[in-house]
Amino acid sequence: MSLQDIYRSKLVSPQQAAQLVKSGDWIEYGFCATAPRAFDTAMAERKEELFDVNIRVGVSVHPSKAFESDPTGEHFTWNSWHFTGLDRKYAGMGAAFYNPIKFSELPRYVLENQRTDIFVAQVAPMDKFGFFNFGVSNSHHYGAVARAKKIVVEVNEKMPRVHGGYAHGIHIDQVDCIIEGDNLPLPELPSAPPSEVDRAIAQLIMKEMHDGDCVQLGIGGMPNALGAMIAESDLKDLGGHTEMLADSFVDMFMAGRMNGRRKNIDNGRMAYTFALGSKKLYDFLDDNPFCASYPVDYTNSAEVAAKIDNLVTINNAVEIDLFGQVCAESAGVRHISGQGGQLDFVIAGYLSKGGRSFICLSSTYKDKQGNPKSRILPTITPGGIITDTRSNTMYVVTEYGMFNCKGQSAWQRAEGLIGIAHPDFREELIKNAEKMGIWRRSHKR
Structure with a gap:
């Protein structure tokens, strides 16, 4: 099969990808601006079917439709590697918690200390060699890829394709499902004016x-x-x-x-x-x-x-x-x-x-x-x-x-x-x- 044939065979709707989630699962979202959008929305639509699903995130910049659909935490619990203003807001609503870390050790936490059922992240479009690029976040993704039972990528044409380093991408052979997202612009952090x-x-x-x-x-x-x-x-x-x-x-x-x-x-x-x-x-x-x-x-x-x-x-x-x-x-x-x-x-x-x-x-x-x-x-x-x-x-x-x-x-x-x-x-x-x-x-x- 050609790479394009493999791509088409793994291409699913966000709703189909969200069907992978089961009650009790632990889901690792891509770090910071690579957290999924379409997948998260589709998972929110399944709220009444799911219980005790734990979502792990880091430096949250995308509001989560899943968590916001269930602020009491009966269905979804929010676990953050690093609090932002959004995480503080979610903590005030309940069912959102901080995961203490020493950031340099985070890949090892995921590999050795944390269960991961599904890893899902936004990526740049596949290149001619079959690689999806993680763009603006590398972080601990290689650990999540190695640990997860299922891997979902959400393609965003606005994600920059970056150079490495290493571990800045994933090959289509490692991916279970591909979502073509809404190509939303990446979140921008306004520069805080210096006092x-x-x-x-x-x-x-x-x-x-x-x-x-x-x-x-x-x-x-x-x-x-x-x-x-x-x-x-x-x-x-x-x-x-x-x-x-x-x-x-x-x-x-x-x-x-x-x-x-x-x-x-x-x-x-x-x-x-x-x-x-x-x-x-x-x-x-x-x-x-x-x-x-x-x-x-x-x-x-x-x-x-x-x-x-x-x-x-x-x-x-x-x-x-x-x-x-x-x-x-x-x-x-x-x-x-x-x-x-x-x-x-x-x-x-x-x-x-x-x-x-x-x-x-x-x-x-x-x-x-x-x-x-x-x-x-x-x-x-x-x-x-x-x-x-x-x-x-x-x-x-x-x-x-x-x-x-x-x-x-x-x-x-x-x-x-x-x-x-x-x-x-x-x-x-x-x-x-x-x-x-x-x-x-x-x-x-």
Whole structure:
């Protein structure tokens, strides 16, 4: 049979593909923007026939017709590898839960620790060799493919065809069902406009940047501000090795700042595991040999990333305490985000020869009543999740300065972190440090 004959033999409607689902099944959706649309809608139509079906997702950007048809969770339960605003909304409705992860280990979780009955993902159209391309998400897909009993691909002609790396596609021989979807545009993530605080923090980090550095950026206004500053700077020969690829990497490349020529591995290429941004980003990815899509156990492996000299990793936090413990996932027990690859890159940034790891946060935020609150606290808010342990924290940056926690004693950490807290809260923080026995009398008082 020709490839086209095989294709036609596996081509089904979304409703036919959804018939694969049985009560009690565990279904893995494609990561982030590769989560299925038509299949999900067809599964929602079967709601009354199905019970206790678990859906696993990561970085949700598509509303789920299946889950929204059953917010009580009698039929469908939502399990997320990383919370977005959509996941938080679903958690508030009930029957949506977070799966704690260290992102670099996610393929192994799926291969060894999680049952998967069906894997379904959006893909680019089949090429002349019989391969479907996973486009904007690689993540842990190879593990889901190996583990799943049935594999469904949902073809989207608007999915960019990306270069690897490896594990960025699947051959038709491995596929059980093919759906031709509605070719909906990929979701766009508007660039968060940087605040004055974001710009102040980015300016502090820019002073620590050098020609030939390799950059990892997280998500948010501050990384966007830093990317814009780099694009407008005179830095040269930068590299990119990151978990999430965002618009700021396009800006750095197009400005001639990023070419990867000094990278120890993937020389001349930018490695990433998933992309989320604007159409500009998706067009940049399409058939671009500079961009290398890898599974997350490659991009986020501290062992791999640390082989790159001068790796600079930039991540955000919700709060940090005077011991140097970082919470980037929750506000007390209320879940906000997830660990993702933050700890992976915090470790890799320090292990890299000449590397630097930065945790960035505004010094304050306002509560629901509009009252300012410090993000630097005596101890993490009760119930708060420790994303980075105190021994892993390197540079902490607020708009008031930068402090390197590495190798510092308890009193040095307290003194250094209080020194970059908002001035209105420093005296109170000193009093708490004294009570906790981590304050040393000094001229810093």
